[in-house]
Amino acid sequence: MLTVSSFTQSLSSNPVFSKTLSTAYERLSSGLRINSAADDSAGLQISNRLTSESIAKNQLRRNLNDGISYAQIAEGGLQESADILQRMRQLAMQSQNGINTDADRRALDKEFQQLKNALNGIAYNTEAFNRLPLLGDNDLLSDNVSSIGDTFVKGSPTRLNSGLRSIAYIPAGSTNISINIDSFSLDDDLQVFTTSGRHLVGTPLSDNVWSINGVGSGSDIKSLLFLTQEGYTPTASYDSSSLITNGSGTINGTTFTFSGDQHPGVTTETLTIDNTNEPLIISVVGQGFFDATVDWDTLGSPGSGGDSFEAGPVDITATNSLSEGTDYINLAKTPVGLSDLNMVESDVLTFENAEVSLQQIDDALAYVSKSRAFYGAKMNQMESALKINDRMHEGLMAARSQILDTDFAEETAKSTQAQIVEQASISVRAQAKSTDEQVLGLLSGSLAN
Known part of the structure; x- marks a missing residue:
């Protein structure tokens, strides 16, 4: 027989009402209908894909x-x-x-x-x-001047003529480069420049090796050596503020160790470079010939510009789909230098x-x-x-919202319903307790009489 007390006890202890109220509170507080995979496993998978x-x-x-x-x-x-x-x-x-x-x-x-x-x-x-x-x-450095990997056989002497010209360039990203030149008692000096005309290693313009080639000032070297066909940019200008003439020094993150000008006397000059983060141009200035032995651990890719980007096509991402991948809009390089025109x-x-x-x-x-x-x-x-x-x-976003977001009207109604049931349960239990006490009171009075 179901008494009032047993009914109210089962009503208040029913886990369905407790879970409903807890879930409603969680959704109302987070604003999300799906707070865990248990709420809607399929919906969670779809919403994650839509979020991506x-x-x-x-x-x-x-x-x-x-x-x-x-x-x-x-x-x-x-x-x-x-x-x-x-x-x-x-x-x-x-x-x-x-x-x-x-x-x-x-x-x-x-x-x-x-x-x-x-x-x-x-x-x-x-x-x-x-x-x-x-x-x-259109011209890259490598189109005008060969890299050391193309000019020299690694570790083997190569005989070349000296002069006011670029003999090779070192690509950006190269490591542990060593250069040894033997000018056979002639005055041929090793020089290293950036493509913008910064003189990094070698002999100053006051040295005889420059004057015998008609160079006495920065304007002379600009007009005679700093040419696009020698690998330099059209706006290259001479800068010797960081010139290393002997010993070691670090410039722009690159460490150079140079023996210095060995003429007269010993005519062998040596240079080591730990790494390059920009392309460097090598010249051996003089009026004779020399043997060069060049070695390296790694060479950067031809035409590499280090921290700078190479001129060329640019792909702008236009569309993306998880199933179909990415499409691009291509912006090709537009060469408008004097040679192109x-x-x-x-x-x-x-x-x-x-x-x-x-x-x-x-x-x-x-x-x-x-x-x-x-x-x-x-x-x-x-x-x-x-x-x-x-x-x-x-x-x-509209589709994602339909799946993932809380329906506040629905959840508010559910929470209100669960609260009413819970409050009714408490009220009925209190009434049942009062009724039981009244019955016990009556029975106690009857027995006393």
């Missing part, structure tokens, strides 16, 4: 915005190049005018040549995102030269305009990818 895709969509948005900024900087450089070309075209047309004397044309050509330098400067100095080249020139030798010193320059400038303007259109199209493509990504992300 949501994180990817957020990163894709940042990547695309970076790509748009990258293209905008490149297009801005091209716009300035076009403006310079327009002024150069104006000068060429002015030089064609028959009333100009030779002196007039020389004056016009001075501005024309300076504009050429500015054009090349834009090509090599338009950079973004930690010195990432955008425009540049076929304007290295252009001038307006004569009527004929001005006419030739006009044709070259027209071709260059067409090329630059085409390149600007390319970047404009890529920016539009990335804008479209950005809009699609945002719409997909919005739908993705």
Whole structure:
């Protein structure tokens, strides 16, 4: 027989009501419907996948915005190049005018040549995102100067002519390089430069080995050695502030140990380099020949720029899917150096030269305009990818919310229901206890009578 007391005891001790209330409180406090795998194992798996895709969509948005900024900087450089070309075209047309004397044309050509330098400067100095080249020139260092791995047989003597030239370059990322030269009693000195013209190891310009080659100042070495065909950048300038002429020294994280100039007397010079984080150019300046024995542990990849990026195509992440992988929008390098525009030798010193320059400038303007259109199209493509990504992300988050988020109305109703049942249970138990006491009181009174 089910008494009031036994009913209220079973009601209050029922674990269903206790678990319902606990679950409702947990979901209301966390805002999540699924707080453990036990809540909804299938839903948890789906929501985790949707969370991964949501994180990817957020990163894709940042990547695309970076790509748009990258293209905008490149297009801005091209716009300035076009403006310079327009002024150069104006000068060429002015030089064609028959009333100009030779002196007039020389004056016009001075501005024309300076504009050429500015054009090349834009090509090599338009950079973004930690010195990432955008425009540049088609030629890499390795196209003009061979690496030591191609010039020398490791550990074996190689005979070469000395002079005012680059004999090889050391790629960035190389380790434990040793160079020994024997000039056979001739005055041939080992020199090490960066591609920007910084003199790291060797003999100062006051040494005889330079003067016999026509170099007495920084301007001389710039015009005679610091040439793109010798591996140097167009803006290279001489800097000897860190020159090591003897002993050891560390420059930009690279330690050099140099025997110094051994002429006259001993004509063997030695150099060791522990590692390279930028490409270095080697010259042996003199007027004779020498044997060089070169060794190394590892060599960096040809054309490596160390901490700098190589000019070349850039892949911007456009879409990503866990099942299909990543798609990219490719931004190819746009070379607009003077050699790429076929304007290295252009001038307006004569009527004929001005006419030739006009044709070259027209071709260059067409090329630059085409390149600007390319970047404009890529920016539009990335804008479209950005809009699609945002719409997909919005739908993705809505689906994830349906699975993972708490329905506050439902959970509030459940918690209220469970609380009512719990409070009713307590009230009924208290009433049952009171009833039992009344019955016992009546029985006690009957027995007393």
